[in-house]
Amino acid sequence: MTCNVGNTERAIRVILGIVLIATGYLAELPQIGAIAAYLVGIIALVTGAAGFCPAWKLFGINTCPTATPPKA
Numbered sequence: 001m002t003c004n005v006g007n008t009e010r011a012i013r014v015i016l017g018i019v020l021i022a023t024g025y026l027a028e029l030p031q032i033g034a035i036a037a038y039l040v041g042i043i044a045l046v047t048g049a050a051g052f053c054p055a056w057k058l059f060g061i062n063t064c065p066t067a068t069p070p071k072a
Helices: 007-026 031-050 054-059
Strands: none
Touching: 007 031
């Protein structure tokens, strides 16, 4: 897998994933709302941790910075 999620986006995804999982657990949501929060939170957490998003690959989006060769 190639990196297609940049560092800033990775941090946002991890934080969002943790917040959504906590919200699903702590908030008094209906069962379907809690399940949706868990699923979206897990997806955000995993894609942030891995640095790869299948949806970004499908749409051709890449926020991962490319390495520039050093100047001589």
